[in-house]
Amino acid sequence: MVATLHSVRKSPDAEGDDYKTLIGMARATSDHAFNATIWDVLVDPSYQGQGLGKALVEKMIRALLQRDIGNISLFADSKVVDFYQNLGFEPDPEGIKGMFWHPK
Numbered sequence: 001m002v003a004t005l006h007s008v009r010k011s012p013d014a015e016g017d018d019y020k021t022l023i024g025m026a027r028a029t030s031d032h033a034f035n036a037t038i039w040d041v042l043v044d045p046s047y048q049g050q051g052l053g054k055a056l057v058e059k060m061i062r063a064l065l066q067r068d069i070g071n072i073s074l075f076a077d078s079k080v081v082d083f084y085q086n087l088g089f090e091p092d093p094e095g096i097k098g099m100f101w102h103p104k
């Protein structure tokens with residue numbers, strides 16, 4: 001699932017196409033049963049601090065819940081842990097740890 005945010009500038013010409021610019025996105029992968037992971041939550045720096053990132057994540061949560069997917073996880077950079085905690089995410093529920101494998 002991909003959610004996108006666009007800024008839309010009306011064409012001065014009544015018949016002309018509007019100008020759409022991508023200013024934010026979020027992505028989720030899921031098993032279509034119980035679990036989803038949110039990735040790549042991004043808002044263009046010139047549009048940050050206006051509630052758009054929060055709206056994007058809340059929209060994604062609502063869309064997943066509508067599909068009965070209620071077990072939602074993500075990986076948070078240390079700079080955005082508070083952002084996600086504000087949205088109801090908690091670190092390491094039930095002692096679950098993210099684990100990584102790297103080629104040695």
Ligand SMILES: CC(C)(COP(=O)(O)OP(=O)(O)OC[C@H]1O[C@@H](n2cnc3c(N)ncnc32)[C@H](O)[C@@H]1OP(=O)(O)O)[C@@H](O)C(=O)NCCC(=O)NCCS
Binds near residue numbers: 043044051075086
């Ligand atoms: C993180 C990001 C998506 C937030 O988007 P945003 O549109 O600026 O955030 P919002 O304006 O919706 O902020 C919602 C709330 O979170 C808070 N917040 C925003 N960024 C925060 C941060 N880095 N740390 C803590 N709180 C933050 C805001 O103050 C606001 O609080 P409020 O509801 O009490 O007013 C955006 O800064 C971004 O794209 N960052 C670069 C990419 C990135 O790090 N993505 C996360 C990948 S793990």
